[in-house]
Every structure is written in structure tokens, then in C-alpha cells.
Amino acid sequence: MSDRKPAFETQQIHAGARPDPATGARQTPIYQTTAYVFRDADHAAKLFNLQEVGYIYSRLTNPTVAVLQERIATLEGGVGAVCCSSGHAAQIMALFPLMGPGCNVVVSTRLYGGTITQFSQTIKRFGWSATFVDFDDTAAIEAAADDNTRAIFCESICNPGGYVTDIPAVAEIANRIGVPLIVDNTSATPYLCRPFEQGAHLVVHSTTKYLTGNGTVTGGCVVDSGSFDWSASDKFPSLSAPEPAYHGLKFHETFGPMAFTFHGIAIGLRDLGMTMAPQTAFQTLLGIETLSLRMERHVENAVKVAKWLEADPRVEAVTYAGLASSPYRERVERLYPRGAGALFTFALKGGYDACVKLVDSVELFSHVANLGDTRSLIIHSASTTHRQLNEAQQQAAGAGPNVVRLSIGIEHIDDIIADLDQAMTKATA
Numbered sequence: 343m344s345d346r347k348p349a350f351e352t353q354q355i356h357a358g359a360r361p362d363p364a365t366g367a368r369q370t371p372i373y374q375t376t377a378y379v380f381r382d383a384d385h386a387a388k389l390f391n392l393q394e395v396g397y398i399y400s401r402l403t404n405p406t407v408a409v410l411q412e413r414i415a416t417l418e419g420g421v422g423a424v425c426c427s428s429g430h431a432a433q434i435m436a437l438f439p440l441m442g443p444g445c446n447v448v449v450s451t452r453l454y455g456g457t458i459t460q461f462s463q464t465i466k467r468f469g470w471s472a473t474f475v476d477f478d479d480t481a482a483i484e485a486a487a488d489d490n491t492r493a494i495f496c497e498s499i500c501n502p503g504g505y506v507t508d509i510p511a512v513a514e515i516a517n518r519i520g521v522p523l524i525v526d527n528t529s530a531t532p533y534l535c536r537p538f539e540q541g542a543h544l545v546v547h548s549t550t551k552y553l554t555g556n557g558t559v560t561g562g563c564v565v566d567s568g569s570f571d572w573s574a575s576d577k578f579p580s581l582s583a584p585e586p587a588y589h590g591l592k593f594h595e596t597f598g599p600m601a602f603t604f605h606g607i608a609i610g611l612r613d614l615g616m617t618m619a620p621q622t623a624f625q626t627l628l629g630i631e632t633l634s635l636r637m638e639r640h641v642e643n644a645v646k647v648a649k650w651l652e653a654d655p656r657v658e659a660v661t662y663a664g665l666a667s668s669p670y671r672e673r674v675e676r677l678y679p680r681g682a683g684a685l686f687t688f689a690l691k692g693g694y695d696a697c698v699k700l701v702d703s704v705e706l707f708s709h710v711a712n713l714g715d716t717r718s719l720i721i722h723s724a725s726t727t728h729r730q731l732n733e734a735q736q737q738a739a740g741a742g743p744n745v746v747r748l749s750i751g752i753e754h755i756d757d758i759i760a761d762l763d764q765a766m767t768k769a770t771a
């Protein structure tokens with residue numbers, strides 16, 4: 343092999359995988375085992391001391407999951423990744439080494455509804471808190487940070503509105519205040535957005551969505567760029583100070599740029615136990631093989647649907663950032679040159695009642711709480727995924743009562759538009 347760095351399309355098929363050393367199997371086998379036989383007592387002791395890297399128990403590491411971790415880390419341009427049981431688990435796994443009681447994270451108001459609930463309610467039980475701000479107002483992000491801030495968190499392309507974040511502008515603030523920027527790259531995928539190249543330090547994914555791509559398994563992943571200096575301040579003792587659970591080992595000093603990844607496995611998965619199953623990793627590996635092809639078609643179809651909706655007199659507004667009329671057009675051209683994804687909302691004339699009738703009238707579209715499937719999906723966010731929020735939070739998140747969210751699939755464009763057309767006719771009759 344030459345030193346040539348393979349392109350994304352090649353890496354999405356090959357990164358992390360090699361013919362199975364035991365059998366030569368070309369496709370990555372599902373290592374359906376909980377434990378691994380130690381060579382001898384000394385080998386076992388070294389593994390448990392983190393003096394040697396290897397397999398102990400599948401709550402921590404598994405060879406099928408390891409291939410997926412390397413695949414996603416490679417596609418994101420990171421140094422390491424830890425897979426876990428869901429996107430929500432990945433968010434906790436990403437914050438866990440950074441936070442402690444009394445610490446806070448500054449987050450965008452434009453987030454997946456479940457994430458808004460996790461951050462505004464559930465993390466309080468750990469003594470953590472989140473401060474929500476409009477990420478178009480960079481001065482407000484900086485003003486929201488204080489001495490107890492340990493991270494900044496946003497989505498690249500935001501669920502549900504399709505709003506796009508200016509990651510370099512937010513990363514600049516993160517660097518200035520000395521905390522990592524975590525980007526949820528679920529809706530964009532590394533094919534449309536590579537947050538590390540724009541200055542982010544950590545990436546989280548719900549692999550449930552586009553990475554798997556076919557609506558079969560839930561999973562999550564935390565990816566580390568390896569670029570954050572955990573020892574530059576005393577803010578991150580889990581990574582920089584002696585770890586009592588490993589005889590005083592210092593993760594950053596010992597593992598360098600791999601500190602966050604090793605901590606995620608050796609502490610995060612070991613003690614929180616939010617592990618991805620090997621069968622899940624296998625399904626997601628199959629999906630990732632076609633990621634670039636699917637994303638190209640998702641985007642192509644989304645542009646056509648958004649343009650068609652924008653020109654339709656039954657429609658009040660379309661949020662798609664990929665439209666020429668979008669206020670985010672310049673940002674998309676600069677930061678998301680391959681397109682603004684396939685997720686957006688639109689407002690139908692007739693408000694809430696028309697929206698509810700619309701989701702009840704679709705035939706090809708599926709009315710489900712998911713996104714990033716090959717199938718076209720529709721949901722009325724305000725009455726479902728963003729139901730736990732008050733109306734001000736819904737509006738700030740781009741999920742007001744008068745809009746429906748579309749996740750445009752890769753079916754034939756004529757069939758997608760025909761279905762929306764017939765359902766809109768019924769909804770606005």
C-alpha cells in the first residue's frame with residue numbers, strides 16, 4: 343500500500359476493517375461474545391492495569407464495535423471514538439469526563455427536543471446544568487459562560503429546523519474561555535460537515551440516524567479530535583489529575599491525545615455501562631458503507647422538495663438552509679459546500695389543525711419519531727418530539743405549533759412530491 347490517504351468514499355467502506363485474522367472473513371464478523379480468554383495471569387493483570395490494550399469484557403470493548411469506532415473516527419478525522427447504546431448515551435458519555443457537581447455547559451437553543459429535555463431537566467440530577475442561548479449571537483455565548491463552564495454544545499445542522507451553525511465562530515469562543523466545543527453531527531454526518539476541520543474538539547452522533555441509515559438500530563458515538571489540551575488548566579481533573587480507580591494513573595499524561603477515548607472506555611463504559619451491542623455495530627457498519635451515496639441523494643431530493651414547497655401557494659414558509667432565499671445561504675456555501683442536509687420544517691397555511699391533518703393524510707411518508715432513514719418521514723414536532731417544551735422553547739428550537747418536520751428520503755423525487763401534494767390538498771381543503 344502506498345502512503346496515499348484514501349478518499350471518504352473509500353474510507354466509509356474500509357476504515358477500521360481487515361479480513362478476520364481467524365477465518366479470512368471479508369465482511370466484519372459479529373463477535374457475539376461477552377468475554378475473551380486471557381493468555382495467562384500476567385496478561386490479565388496488564389489488561390486490567392491499562393498497561394496493555396486488549397479485550398477483557400464486552401461492556402468495555404468488543405472487536406465488532408471497535409471496527410465501527412475506528413470507522414467513525416476516521417470519517418470525522420478524529421484520533422479515537424467510543425460507541426455507546428444511543429445518541430443520548432453519547433451526550434452523557436461526552437459530558438461525563440468534563441463535568442462535576444456545580445458545573446455547567448453552554449448550549450444552543452436549537453437542539454433535538456430530547457436533548458433539550460435531557461439538558462434542561464435530567465442532568466440536574468447529577469448536579470450539572472445547561473445554559474441555553476441563541477448561537478447566532480456569539481456575544482451571548484461568551485456572556486453565558488462563567489468559571490464553572492466546562493463545555494459548549496451545539497448541533498451542526500439542527501434538528502428540526504435545518505438551521506446551520508457557524509462552527510468556526512463558536513470554536514473561537516470555546517478556545518478563548520478554555521473549554522471544548524462539542525458538536526452533535528447527527529443530522530449532517532461527516533459527509534456534509536467535518537466539525538474538527540472547523541475547530542470543534544469533540545463530536546457526538548446518534549448513529550441511529552443517517553450513519554446506520556435504515557431505521558434498524560439505536561446507537562451513539564463520541565469522537566475525539568485529540569486537539570484539546572486537558573492539562574492547560576485545572577478544569578478537567580478527570581483527565582489531568584490522578585485517577586483513584588486506576589492507582590493514581592493520569593489519563594492525559596499517560597495516553598496523550600487518546601486520553602479522552604481511553605477515559606471513555608476505561609471509566610465511562612466500565613462504570614456507566616451504556617454499551618453498544620455487537621449486532622448493532624454490525625448493522626451500522628453495513629449502513630456506513632453507502633453513506634456518501636445516500637447523503638448525496640438525500641440532499642438532492644431535499645433541495646427539490648424545498649423548492650417545490652416554497653413555490654406552492656398552500657405553504658407559508660420553508661426553513662431549508664439550502665434554499666437560495668435562506669438567511670443562512672452564505673453560511674451553507676462557506677461551511678456546508680456539499681449541502682444543508684435533508685431535514686427541515688415548513689409551515690402550512692391553516693396552522694396547527696392543517697399540520698395535524700397533513701401527517702394523517704400522507705401515504706408514502708411515514709409518520710414517525712425518527713430521521714435519517716432511507717424512507718421519507720414526517721412529524722409534527724410540537725405535539726411529539728418537542729412536546730415537553732413550552733411554546734417559547736418550541737419557537738426557539740424551530741418547532742412551533744404551525745410547522746411540520748420532514749426528513750427527506752432517497753425514494754424517487756416524483757413519488758415524494760406527489761405524496762406531499764395529495765396530503766396538502768386534503769389538509770388545506
Ligand SMILES: *Cc1c(COP(=O)(O)O)cnc(C)c1O
Nearest residue numbers: 428429430454501528548550561
Ligand atoms: C435522535 C437524535 C439524538 C438522540 O439520539 P438517540 O439515538 O435517539 O438517543 C440526539 N441528537 C440528534 C440531533 C438526534 O437527531
